Structures are given as C-alpha cells and as structure tokens.
Amino acid sequence: MSTKTHSSDVERSIVDRIRASPFLTELLSNRIAVAGLSLIIGLFAVAIYARLVYDLDAIIATSFGSNPTEAAPSAQFWFGTDGQARDIFPRVLYGAWYALKFGTATVLASTALGITAGIVAAYYGDLTDNVIMRTMDVLLSFPSLLLALALVTIFPESLGLWRAVAALTLVYTPRFARVVRGAALKVLEDEYIEATRALGATDPRLLIRHVLPNCLAPITVQSTLNYGLAIIDIAALSFLGFGANPGDPSWGMMLANGVEKGLFSGAWWWSFFPGLFLALTVLGFNLLGDGMRDALDPRMRDAVD
C-alpha cells in the first residue's frame, strides 16, 4: 500500500463524507437555511468591506460645514445624513462590522464559558455537576432581557458596548453549557473512554478532544441562534441607554438617535436604514439557525410524507 493511495483514500473519504453528510445536504437543500446563509455571507462581506475601506475616526467625526444636516437620501448621500451632518451610508455599513465584532465576542465568550462549564460538570459529575448545571437552569429561567438589564448595571459604564457584551455573555452561557454537558456525558459512557480511563488517562484534555467533535453541530446551531439574539439584545441595551458611546456607528445607537430625533420630524432615513440592516442581520441568523435545527433533527426529517 503506497502512501499516495492512502492519502487519496483519505481525500476521497473526506469528500464522500461531506457529500454524504446528511446534515450538510439537508442544510443546503433547505431553502430557508440557504436564504439565511446568503444574508449572513452578505453581512460579512459588507462588514469586511467597511472595515477595510472606511476610517472609523472619520465616520465618528461630525461634519458640519462640509455636509448638510439631516439631508434626505440622494445620489450623493445614499442613506441621507444625520443630525451631526454625517453621511449615514458608511456608518450603516460600518455598523455591520460593529454588530459582528460585538456579536462574535458575546457568542465566543459564552461558548467558551459554556464549554468549560459543561465539560467540568460532566467530567467531575456528582456535586460539581449539580451545582453548575442547576445554577445554569436558574439563570435560564429568567427572561433574558431582564436578566441582562440587572447584570449590566454591575459593570462600569466606561466599558461602553463591552458592558452589554459582558452581561449577555453571562445570560447566554447556560444554553451552551447544557448542550456540551449532554454531549460530554454521552462520550463518557463510551467504552473507549472507559478503556482509556481504566488505563489511568484521566486528562480532561482527552475529554475535550472527544467531546468537542461530537457536539460541534448543536454548538453551531446554538451559536447561530445566539448570534442573532446577541446582536438584537446588544442593540436593545443600547436603546435603553446601557451601551454604545455617542457617535459610535452601532446600529442600536443610530436607531435610538434616529427615532428620538429624526423619525417624527421627517428624517425617517436616520433610523430606517440602521433598523433595516439590524432586522435583516438578525433574520439571517434566525433563518440559518432554524434551518440547521431542522437539518439536525432526524425526527423532523420523515415527519410527513
């Protein structure tokens, strides 16, 4: 058996696995998921474009004198200008970068915390497991926005949007912890682990190596759904006055300013475009998450003929 054959075998098997992966095929044949995916890909493209092309300081700076104040959308200002005479178009595009940045931070942080909590709970079992998981259950039983509202006050105001990220991380962690713990318990029951354990290999890293691949799919679904939630909740906290700094091109802040100052005096564009982008982004994540869940859930597949 030559090495060459071996590697091409592996390659073929990977391709086959992807082709045969019921999850991916299911996902890609799910029109709802594909619609969501396209929205999100578009968002990423916009975010990266904005990040590369625009200068944040220039976007934040007021432009009295050089631009008109509260001008309606036109060929020059596609989305109009706001009360600080800033062009809204680049701000809205940059908002995509903000949404992704802070959304990603929230999701990554809560995923990391959730994985740690879930694995520790599963690995040590007994009391540790109970304390961690029941704590998570209790956190989960509070309405998420109210819980975030209570938690956000603990963090100093100077943190700006990171304050919302910190609070929401705590709010979302339980969802991940639960998923991971479930998967981890399954792996622990595996004979293989039993065997390695018998040999004295009790390294939690071992567990991570075996658990993570197993719960990658549910974690991804959970992350996707929470991505959308994180973005909308960060914006909601900004709207209620716990979040972004003035002038920051965050959709929540632009929306709050535009509604408060522009919407009813005719300058609808000020809040309309940030709101539209926010809604589309969240919709994208929700569509994808929903499609993924469908694709993952074997019970749903053959439900009705």
Added chain:
Amino acid sequence: MPGDNNQVSRRRFMKSAGSATVVATAASSVSGCLGGNGSGGGTLRYGRSAHSKTLDPQDTTSGEVSKVTNQIYDGLIDFQPGEAAITESLAVDWSMEGTDVTLELREDAQFDDGTDFTADDFIATYRRFVDEEYEYHVGDLSSYGPFTLGNWIDSVEADGDYMLNITLTDPYAPFLRNLAMFAAVVLPQDAIEGDFDFATNANGTGPFQLDKLDNSNGKIKLTPNDNYWGDGPNVDQLLFLERGQNSTRTQALIEGELEIIDNLGPNNIGQVEDSDAAEVQSGEGINIGYMSFNQSRVEAFRDSRVRRAISYAIDTESIVSEVYSGIAKQADQPCPPALFGHNDDLSPYPHDTEKAQSLLEDAGYGDGFSFDLTTFQNARGYNPAPMSTAESIRTNLREIGIEVEIDDRQFSDYLTYTSEGKHDASLAGWYTDNADPDNFYYVLLHPQVESPEGQDWVDWDTEGYNTSNRTAWANQEFMDLIEDAQQASDKDKRAELYHEAAQLAYDEAPWVYIDYADEIRGVRNTVNNYEVSAIGGPHLHLVDVE
C-alpha cells in the same frame, strides 16, 4: 447647502403633518377628545416630559413639580411673567436695609379651603421648611431648604396679621429673589399642623386648585380657585400631561391633543414651525451650558493658555447653530445676558485653530495631550444635545492634536462622578434658581475655601470645597469681587463688580463657554396671552383658549 436640504425635509414633512391634522381632528371628534370651548372657558392642556413626583414644593428641586405648584400656591413675591424682575404677590410692599427685611402682606388672599392667609401661615411655612425644632418640620428632603431660606434667615416675626419682619444672618443682596423661588411658596398653617398630605394633595392661595391627580397615567387636573385674589384664571380646567418623548409630545401638539408643550429638542422646532396649527414661542433663557476644566486633576488645565487654546479650538458657533439648531446663543461669560451681572463688552471666543495651536505650543503642549470628557446622556435645558456636543468637541480638538475620550453617563451617575472631582473635564450647565448673578458666579466658580498661596486652583479634597465648582478654580481676585458683590446692596455697584468678574472669567477661561439656551415652547394658535418665562411661572392663569 445645509439650509436647502433642511427646506426639503421640512416641506416633505409638512405634507404628512397636514394630512395628519385633518384625520386627527376627525378622530378626536369621534372619541370626544376636544374639550368644550366657547363659554370663555375651555381646557388648557400642558404637555411636558415628566410627571410631578410630588405636589409638595418643599420636597423637591424639580422644575416639573414647580410648574404645577406655581399654579396652586403663591409666594410672598413673584417673578414677572417673561422677565427676571420681581413683583408683588402675597406681599404688596417690602424693604430691605442691611439685615432687616420688612414685608407688608395682602389682606384679601384665601386658601382653597376658604381660610384667610395671614403672616402666621408664612411663619409656619418657613418653620416646616427649615426649623428642626418645629414639630411639623418636613425633614431634610430638599437641598432648597437651606439654600432658599435656612442659610440666610436668623429670625421671622409677625407684626400683626399682615406684617412680617425678617432678620438675616448677613447682608445678602439676592434674598428677596429667594422669596420668589417656587420652594418658598406659602402653605396654610392649619394644614401644616393638621393631618394634610402635601405630596398628593394641595391647598394654596393661587389661581388654580387640585382636582385630580392620576399618577399611573402621569396626568394632573386643576380647576379654578374661586377664592383667587388676582386676575384669572380664564380656563375651566388646566391639565398637565406627561409625554416623555420630545417627538410624540410635539406630534400631540400639532394634532391638537395639547395646547402648550415645553422641553422641545432642536429637531422638533422645524416640526412645529411647519405646522399651521401651532407656533414656536421663545424667550431668553437664564442658564448657561459650558465645559469645565478640572484643574485639580489635569495639570495641563492649570495653564490658562491651554484653557484658552481649547476655547479657541472648539467651534461653539457651529454647536449652537447646527447641533442646537439655533435655539441657543453662543456664550462668552458665566452669567447669561438676561441678568444685570452680564458684561455686554465681551464677545465669544472665535473658532481659530491656528491661534489655538500656537497657544498650545507656547504652553509646551504643541504635541497635544489627551483627556476624558465626562458628559450626561440625555438633553437638559442648557444643553439640548449633550452627546452631539461632546462629539463636536472631540472632532474640533483632534484638529489641534488633543485626543478626547467621551465618558458618557446617566445623569445621577454623572453627578456623583463629577461632584467627587473624578472627571478630567466635563460638560455641565446651570439654570438659575433665583435669577441673581450671584447664583452663577458664587455657586459655580467660587471655591468657598481659601485659595492656596501662589496658585489659582485648589485640591478637590480640600475640606469644605464647593463641589458645584467643577473646575477647582480658585482665583483670589475673582473671589474677592464675588464676595463684595454678594454683600453690596446697591445694584449699580453690584453690576460693576460682576462686570469686572466676567472679564476676568473670560480672560482666564476656567470654562469653555458654550451656550445660553433659549426657553422654547410649542403653542397652539388657539392659545392667547401665553408668555414664556425663564424663571417662575408658567403664568397659566392669564392664558385663555379660543
């Protein structure tokens, strides 16, 4: 051009507002919303951003409370509608010599419940407010107690039912104005010493009386006081209605759900101007918006060249005309133009980046530096757009190499933070309490502690430091001027001292003077005889509705 585009948006808006008015009128006649006008009465609906927390004038420093209590209660002295001058009310004549104040009282005033007003009512009022020995002392609820009466009055004696002799602890020129403040209105002695809840109930000698208080919907209904001694009121009922958001409040005015609204934002002006049914009325405000340099914290700010450089760099003209949409005037000194302490010879620092740069270089900060600018988040009268102001400042100062980090906070947190002197610089502002220049100069720029030898600033933690002075500025020359003006009884002499102090405060620039905001109201065309008052009032008993 900016103007052109504004035009477009306003015209566009007019269209929709016009159609809204028509339909709204139709809708309201269906549901019977419009008050019956005709028989010389009618309903006057006053829309505002917040409901009264209490009806007790001695338990608050809130302007929202005073709008209502001023309709129900009278003070001994009142402010003239639309002016800073004082006029008679429950007192018809008075004199002040040194520390002796004598007031002659009105004999024809009655409270709502029909009891006569006498000198004893004022004494009970005074004692309830500040006399801890008094059985019915209200407690230390409001910092206005000491500020209005407590710090200055040594004793109050009645001479018969209608004469009052007040002895002051020290000569204090602004004292009569303090008697005109809303917190000093006269409450009935019977009620004070009886079981009367002033927070939810009211009994005064003023033009209106309380009819209904609806806290869950933020509504208050007043009806005329039949016993009122003066002119008016000219309406059957007066409603105070809470509409928190500027936008919806303005819309309610245009649609005919409200007759008068206050607290308009810069963005609502055009909305009202474009409406056929209502107009904007404005009056000169008695306030100042500024940026304070905390000299106790930031070494660079102790050099007046740095402070002046920043004053030159910040484009206050644009802030006033663009950010505030012209509802404010550029400021140039601590005391607003409505008061006699204002020095007319001064003019605002021009926007001059080059001059700013060279001043910075002289001071050794040519390469710039950085500081935090602490600000509150929501609009206040003297600063209709704090966040945007901060943004403009950040943009302007970047041009001369100074990096500004905006530190925005909820108002109460902002107050705590800045009163503890933790800010590098802060946006701040002040509305007058009693329309006396002393209320600006002494309260906001006098440290009220000794100025250390050889420097014109003090450490924030100095025992007894006046934390309302957010700059830690302690200029001996300025302090002397202000103290002399506080004691002098001659108005011209006082004016002269204040003008000198203004010049000094201009040259030394302990603040960046930003704006004097106008008092703006939206008023429906059906309203007559309404006068915008920057202090006292609103004098709604003079208003009639067609």
Added chain:
Amino acid sequence: MVSKRFIAKRLLLLGPVLFGVATVVFAILHLSPGDPAIAIAGERASQEFVEQVRSDLGLTDPLWEQYVRFIRDTATLDFGESYQVRRGTAVGDILADRLPITIELAVLGQIAGLLFGLPLGILSAVKKDTLTDHFSRVGALTGISVPIYWSGPLLILLFAQVLGILPTSGRIGSTYFIDSKTGFILIDTLLAGNLAAFQSAALHLVMPVIVLGVYSMAFISRMMRSSMLEVIRQDYMRTARAKGQGAKTTVMKHGLRNAFIPVITIIGIQFGSMLGGSVLTETVFEINGIGTLLVSAINKSDYPVVQATVLVFAFMYTIVNLLVDITYSVLDPRIDQ
C-alpha cells in the same frame, strides 16, 4: 389530576424563592456603582447635604445591617419608600398603580399571540414544506427578528402620524380621568360606564398589543409547528391513517390535544419574555408600566423600587408557572403529581 398538596407545597415554596430573589437583587444592587443619595439630593446639593441624605436613608450603615433591615421589612411586606418616584410614597402603592398596566398589556399580547400563532403553527405543520409553510415560517422568524424599538416607532409613524387613525402613545385620551378601581384600564372605563373612554383606551392599546403579539406569535407558531409535526409522526397517527380516516380529522382529533401540551409550557416561559418585551414596548409607547418603572429605577439607583419590582416579577413568574403546571397535568393525565 393535581392534588391540593401539590399546590400547597408549591405555594409554600414561594417563600424561599422570594427570599432568594430578594437576597440576590440586594447583592447585585450593592455591587453595582451608582449612588442613590446624590440622585435624590440633585445637582444643587452640597456635599454635606448628600452625606445627610445618605445617612437618612441608612446607606451609611454596614451592608449586613442594611440587609437584615431589608429582609425584615420585606418579610412584613413593607417595601419601604421610593427614593425617586414620588418620594415618600410607599413602594407598595406605586407597584399597585403600575402592575395592572403591565399585566393588562402582557395578557392581551399573549392572547393576540395565541390567536394568530396557534393556527399559523398548525397550518404550517399540516402543509409542511409547501409554500404556505415557508411563508409562515419566514414570517414568524421575521417577527422575532425585527426589534420592537424599530417596528414600534415605524407603526407610530404610519398609523398615528401619516394615517392618523391611532393615538401615538399613552393609555387613554388626555381629557379622561377614570377612577382606578382595578387598574386595568379597559375594565375601569367600563365600570365607569364611559364608552367613549373605553374606546379611547382600546385604541391606545392596539399598537402596543400588536407589537407584543407579533413577538409572542412567532414563538408560539414555531413551537406549535414542531410539536404538531412530532405528533403527526407518531405511530398511532400512522395507524389511524391506515384505518382510512380522512387526514384532516385525524389531525384534529388525535393531534391537537397532544400537540398543545408542550405549547402550554412554552406559554409559561413566554410570559417571562413578554415581561422582558414589555420593558421595550412600554418605553416605545410611553406606558407607565412596571417595565419603564424598573428601567428608570435602575437608572436612578432607586433601590427600594428595583428590589420590589424584581420581587413582583419573580412572584408573577412563579405563579404563572404554577398555573401552567396545573393546566399541564389536567391535559396530560400521565403526569402524576
């Protein structure tokens, strides 16, 4: 069926739950920055005055003393006096004013959500993978993706400003002063026999209820759909179909009852997010409910109001869940309490 003992046990447990919630809120409030004394004293107060207020409020005592006092007072249902909202008034009175407002809104929103969400979910399940299904699913997902603080103002712009057929904000026309007997404005106006006022109140409720309802509709229809699909998949349904009954009757007869059970649980959980959602709705439509009360109290460090409001939220949440459990066990006799 539910035993009396079960209900009694659950009600008894309210005590520890509320004690725990009270303790947690107390801890969080005192861990967060913000000084109620300065908020009360106002911008004109001197440092000594602030100190004075602080000691009057008992905030200068060691924290454990404040805690003991707080728990003792709360145990006797004395929530203290608000620092900010009408200071000097018992927090209990303020809550009595505000609570019905939020309950009215949340209940109506929930009803609207059920009314539209259930049929939509069933339809979606029965017509799985058809265009109808896709439409209703995407519609539902759109419903939860659009932020209330964007859709609310846009609705106001459309219905109040441009069309002028609905009032902008608040709960009732400004000239109506209705005595608050129950606190529920629809009921109070009827009790007062004032039909014009009732109409005004109803019109004021339309937009807030729609906004909340859309939110809950989205959740309910999603849940109903997957629950329904699961039931349809089950064996006995196949058997029933094999026996030759019409598909429609099968679905109605066997499916619905079983499919409802998980949905009822969702309603309990949903009520929580309705309360969360009501914070935003009340802010947008300027309704003085318990949600706006909580936000302003947090902003002003009004400890007594925050504490009492959170306790009330916890109480309602627990009670609703108890009701859900009872309904649950009535519908599903397999669950033995």
Added chain:
Amino acid sequence: MPSTDSAVPVSRSRIERTRRLVIAAARWVAIGAALGAAISLALLIVWTPRAATDTAFALGALVLGFGVIAWSTAVGLGQTIEGMKAHLDVSAGWTEASAREAFFVLSWTGTGWVVAAAACSILLGV
C-alpha cells in the same frame, strides 16, 4: 455526602438523617465562613475596611440567594422542568434529589459566608 432522600418514614432513620444533614450543613457553613473571612481580608489590601467587608458580604449574599432560589425551584419545579426539558429537546438528566443536594451546599456556604463577612465588619469596627 448528605442524603436528602425524603421517603424514609421510620423515626429512627429520620433522626439519623437529620443528624447527618446538620453535620453536612455545619461543614458547608464552616467552609463558607472561611471563604467569607478570606475574601474580606483579601479585599482589605486594596480597599477600606468598609468597602472590603461590604463587597464580601454582597458576594456571599449572591451565593446564598442563588442557592435558596435554586433549591426551592428544584423542590417545587422538579417535575415541571423535567417535562419541559424533554419537550424542549434539552433534557439533561435532571433529578430532584441531586439538585436539592447541590443547592443545599450553595445555601449553607452562602450563609456561612455572609455571617463571616458581617463578623469581619463588626471586628474591624466598621
């Protein structure tokens, strides 16, 4: 481990059970007290005695409150949550007894903690 199994009607074993519970509780209170004291003292390095003991107390109260809420939820909502989780597809092996045990620990630790923090505050003469 303390047993919280509730279906033991024999009085002898009930006494035995109570005894074990009390011992377990005492142990966790002691551990909590140690934690509370340690944190109070640790915070003293950076803060005033007042701020240090207050913060330690608040943290302890957080643990205590959380434990009590969760304990009562576990006792009262055990079955409901189990049912709910099955339907929400997140079932994770909930058992009432184990949850009660977990929160037994949290509650008593929190109790010890707050008492120790309060004691520190008194000892430091705050």
